[in-house]
Amino acid sequence: MSILVFTFYSLFVEPEILSLQLSKTYNIPLGSFISWSAIVTYTLLIHNFISNSTKSLLSKIITISSRVNLIIALMWLPVTFGLSGNLAFNFQNKPLAYKIWIGYTLLLIIIPILILLLNSIGKKLK
Numbered sequence: 768m769s770i771l772v773f774t775f776y777s778l779f780v781e782p783e784i785l786s787l788q789l790s791k792t793y794n795i796p797l798g799s800f801i802s803w804s805a806i807v808t809y810t811l812l813i814h815n816f817i818s819n820s821t822k823s824l825l826s827k828i829i830t831i832s833s834r835v836n837l838i839i840a841l842m843w844l845p846v847t848f849g850l851s852g853n854l855a856f857n858f859q860n861k862p863l864a865y866k867i868w869i870g871y872t873l874l875l876i877i878i879p880i881l882i883l884l885l886n887s888i889g890k891k892l893k
Contacts, residue, residue, distance in 0.1 A: 770804050770805060770808040771808055771809060771812070773801070774801055774802070774804070774805035774808075777798075777801055784797060784798070784801070785797060785798030785801060786798060793854070794853060794854070794855050795854045795855070796854070796855055799844065799847075799854045799855065799856060800844075803843055803844040806840050806843050807837075807840045807841060807843070809875075809876075809879065810836055810837050810839075811837060811840075813833065813836075813879035813882055813883060814833045814834070814836070814837050814879075816886075817829055817830070817833055817882060817883070817886045823889065823892075825885065825888070825889045825892070826889055828885070829882055829885050829886050829889065832878070832881075833879075833882050836875070836878045836879060836882065839871075839874070839875060840875050843871070843875060846868075846871060847868060847871075850864040850865075850867060850868050851864065
């Protein structure tokens with residue numbers, strides 16, 4: 768949870784933290800790792816929040832979806848590097864790669880919300 772608080776702090780209070788260079792030779796900003804850790808933390812928080820108490824089909828679907836989403840979140844930084852070709856997330860002259868990246872990132876934000884909704888529906892069905 769403290770990672771999410773730090774992420775929001777660095778986004779809204781001190782955004783210059785995001786542009787700190789970890790390596791001047793390879794142009795690796797700290798913001799890349801802050802973003803990645805926030806996405807993984809958000810996904811892990813939702814994963815830990817869902818209840819796995821029942822053995823219903825819906826519960827199994829929720830659990831599997833949550834695990835897959837966690838794996839996708841862990842792969843976000845390598846996928847982003849593969850799409851942009853750098854860790855500064857510069858998509859210059861790569862409009863298709865940028866659109867794929869936006870979709871990938873949006874899925875990582877939307878899927879946990881859907882998992883929570885399914886989980887609440889499952890609790891009401893008990």
